[in-house]
Amino acid sequence: MHRLIPCALVLLLAPTAALADDDDTRFLLNQMDRQQQSEERAYPTPAVADNPDLFTVNGTTYQVEQTLEALGPALYVAINLKQWHKVRQFVQRYRQLPDHDANLALLAEGMLARVDGDYAGAIAALETALAGKPEFVRARLELARIYFEDHQLNAARDAFERAQGSAGLPPQVLGMIDQYLAALDRRASWQGSLSLGLGYDTNLNQGNGDMRVSQVCYLPNWCQTVTRRMPEPLESSEWVYDLTAERRFNLSGHHNLLLRGIVYGSYPDKALEGSDSTDYFDENTSVLYAGYSYKSARNELNLLPTFEHFYSDRHTRYEAGGLRLEWKHQWSPPLQLNTYLQTRRYRFQGEDAVYFENYDEHRLGLSASYLLNPVTALYGGLDYTRKDFPTDAASSDAWMLNLGVYRQLMPGVNLNATALYRETRNDEANTLLGGLREDKQQIYMLNVDLPRWAIKGFVPVLSLKHTMNESSIDWAYGYERTEAALKLKKTF
Structure with missing residues (x-):
């Protein structure tokens, strides 16, 4: 019985670490939008009342x-x-x-x-x-x-x-x-960016080093002391990379075939050796969108079947297929409104299929961006995510608010800062973990592009990301993490 509890905890806690970071996917999608908007926005001359003669x-x-x-x-x-x-x-x-x-x-x-x-x-x-x-x-x-x-x-x-x-x-x-x-x-050609660099992660494994000692009683006179120890945070330097690419094939008028790809990941220097296996913490997320796109001066409507592949710990963890519907509307020259609906089915692969349950995810997002002046843009949005697992204790609702600013600090120095706040609540309590899981998460992301110091078209980029996760089951899910990287980025 003493060994059963830690084993069950592994099954319950592992899905969190086995999923790709969708905030990075969202950040890269927003980066692609800003790249297109910077090329397409214009400022019409305002009307002036004066003598018509x-x-x-x-x-x-x-x-x-x-x-x-x-x-x-x-x-x-x-x-x-x-x-x-x-x-x-x-x-x-x-x-x-x-x-x-x-x-x-x-x-x-x-x-x-x-x-x-x-x-x-x-x-x-x-x-x-x-x-x-x-x-x-x-x-x-x-x-x-x-x-x-x-x-x-x-x-x-x-x-x-x-x-x-x-x-x-x-x-x-x-x-x-x-x-x-x-x-x-x-x-009509491929547009996007490629970046590669070196980074440092203060908590690869989302560990917190928490240790809890409690009494578990199986019969009135049969109790046992149980120690629950979470892994200590594992720090490591790492290689980091990302690639975004998009291409439209104009069919006729406003009608297009759209292909979009996003790839990002990391390869740490350190691994965590266990009694039965070794965790390497390498990650690669690949997302492909391909489908119909309607694009005019003021509206863009995309209906895109999607496929995601997540590779980690030197093997494929899961594959996910689904459908994404996007609408973007240029309300006025400085103001753009966006909304999306997305549904996916996640299927775990290989040995992960033994431990993890396949599930469905449904998302709805609303956002806007506003160009204050030629060098400053504000953006923000609200997202809702529903995850349906076979067990209610694992199913959850999540709301996420994000706010950001893009600004050219000076010629050749661009800043992009984003703050995210997410609340997640599971449907039912899990008695083994100690109750109903409710998380409050804060994420801060900062990118500084330095095109004035470009090297043969490759722009230095400093990126920082800090995550703080508070949980009602804090011993299992609470953690703090900082990721920093210096990359070279090529835009095409």
Whole structure:
């Protein structure tokens, strides 16, 4: 009987250590989002109320007469200078004139629709202008740019290439077209990052060294002293790495095939030798997403079957398959809203299948990011996770709140800080462990990128992560852990 209790504890405690760190997966997914947002966000010029008859160019104010000869050139100049408040005024006046150029008016109205975020209206206006005047190169160029911003990549490429073949284009326009075609090539290629470095972990095994002595009575006069001793924290230096990659294959319009992969892990220098086996604490998590993606200027909807593989202690621990639904909405130029639903089935492999129960996990998340200025962004969210095991004592509900800030401290120095707070509550008490498990966990993550000291495209990155877990069954689940690493990161 004395040996039975420690053995049962191993079966009950091990699932916590046998799972990958989903907070790292979330952090890498957020990193991919920020990388895309930094390339795609723009700042439209705000509307300004002023005299509709006056027009200021390079500090000089002109009176714009109500004539075709005055309003036509004024419209072009206002569009070129991106003075959208004047474009709005001038096109209204221009439409009132007899014999006005309807295609020029459509160009102006299409550009205004783009500024207002009405990409469907902008495309319709410019396509109508081109239908009336196929040789209208300016309208074709603006249509190509709007297709590009609206993530209709095949249509954008076709429009730019047709405009490129037009005769008489100045070198600066041809150069601009080449830049957009290069950007289209980039959007159609793999994008992501790769990092590798050295780190240090103060608690590889999530140990706390707790020792409890208690009396266990089997009969009124038959009691035994039982000592429960948890492992001491194991410190070690380690190799750390992560890889993120994503690629869209544009099918037509806004419709795409999306492939996304995330791989991260660590390889410590130390191992923990036991009486029957050795724990090496090496970890590798690989997550693959592949499915349908709808992407426009303001909305992204992804329906992605997912597969996760977790390798640890020199063998496969589990595999998990499921489905993830994501929606991202650009509410305004600085504000993006996100939500996701995810469900997975976890299946333990090999010898782990003997000790651990397969289970289902369901997740719901809501988050937002806000661009305060070109160098500062705030983000945060709320997540709910439900884990269903065959036994109620292992099943749980968890709520997690996260808040973060991304800031360029100075040119070439970027900071990304995240704080997470999670509460987890199991469905039923476990008498062997001493009651109902309720955990409160705090996690603080900090990444400092130093592109000003890049080495042949590899950027030094300092990362820190500190975890504190308090539990109602603190002797078994309470621990504190700090992870630090210096890595070199290559973005592609």
